[in-house]
Amino acid sequence: MIGRLRGTLLEKQPPEILLEVNGVGYEIKLPMSCFYELGDVDKEVIIYTHFVVREDAQLLYGFNNKMERLMFRELIKVNGVGPKLGLAILSGMTANQFAHCVEHDDINSLIKLPGVGKKTAERLLVEMRDRLKNWVTQDLFTPEADKAQLQGYGNTASNAIEEAEEALVGLGYKPAQVAKMIKQVAQPSMSCEEIIRLSLRATLQN
Numbered sequence: 001m002i003g004r005l006r007g008t009l010l011e012k013q014p015p016e017i018l019l020e021v022n023g024v025g026y027e028i029k030l031p032m033s034c035f036y037e038l039g040d041v042d043k044e045v046i047i048y049t050h051f052v053v054r055e056d057a058q059l060l061y062g063f064n065n066k067m068e069r070l071m072f073r074e075l076i077k078v079n080g081v082g083p084k085l086g087l088a089i090l091s092g093m094t095a096n097q098f099a100h101c102v103e104h105d106d107i108n109s110l111i112k113l114p115g116v117g118k119k120t121a122e123r124l125l126v127e128m129r130d131r132l133k134n135w136v137t138q139d140l141f142t143p144e145a146d147k148a149q150l151q152g153y154g155n156t157a158s159n160a161i162e163e164a165e166e167a168l169v170g171l172g173y174k175p176a177q178v179a180k181m182i183k184q185v186a187q188p189s190m191s192c193e194e195i196i197r198l199s200l201r202a203t204l205q206n
Contacts, residue, residue: 002051002060009038009045014167014196015091017062019047028062031072031090032171032196037064052083061087071095078127085115088171092200099135102128112203114172161186164195 005028007021014035019026028047030038039045047062048069061083063069068090075086075098089098092113101109102125110121161182168178178199185198 002049004046004048005062006046007044009041009043012038012041014163014192015087015170017047019045019062026060028060029087030062031068031087032092032167032193032200033090033094034062034064034068035091036193036197050083059083068095071098074128074131075124077131078124080120080123085120085172088114089116091171092204096135099132101125102132103135109204160190160192160195163192164199167192167196168199 005019005021005026007019007026009017010020010025011018012035015032016027016029017035017038019028028049030047047064048066049063050061050069050072052059052061061072063072072083072086072090072095075081075089076083081089093101093109100106105125107118107121107125110116110124111118116124164182164186165175165178168181169175173181181199181203182195184202186195190198
């Protein structure tokens with residue numbers, strides 16, 4: 001089991017990164033809630049990982065801390081929730097925000113996430129309630145976090161929008177929905193990450 005990697009961040013293409021560790025490049029998928037916190041390309045980072053082995057693929061999912069990884073592992077234990085949906089859930093909200101939804105039976109916020117219908121949301125609330133009894137919730141999307149500079153790729157605005165669209169579709173949102181989400185928030189000076197971040201937040205607030 002690969003549980004932790006420390007290396008140089010070579011590429012960032014939401015929601016995937018390429019991390020070089022001792023000459024080996026690891027492709028790792030991160031929820032956007034973790035992706036936002038990554039440093040610049042060519043910087044050293046530490047990623048906590050969850051390794052998934054399937055018949056047709058071996059996949060690494062990454063997280064900035066053990067608590068985010070723990071939430072992911074609890075999510076994929078829920079009937080009908082696989083790694084892809086777990087990644088989408090933690091892209092739309094942080095682990096603490098999800099725990100807050102469970103604590104307050106906030107089904108309306110959950111059904112706004114891609115791939116989460118009413119039945120899945122109800123199942124998440126029921127099955128996760130006991131598992132998250134001792135989880136300390138707080139909102140990680142604070143004003144201070146909003147003020148932090150989000151690193152782009154030096155791309156043009158059109159490329160940033162295209163990359164954001166591709167990432168959101170990959171998370172499970174429908175193309176028409178993605179176009180509407182991005183249209184509401186995108187500005188010429190925004191990076192791909194910032195467009196994704198604000199699009200996801202606007203979806204939860206609507």
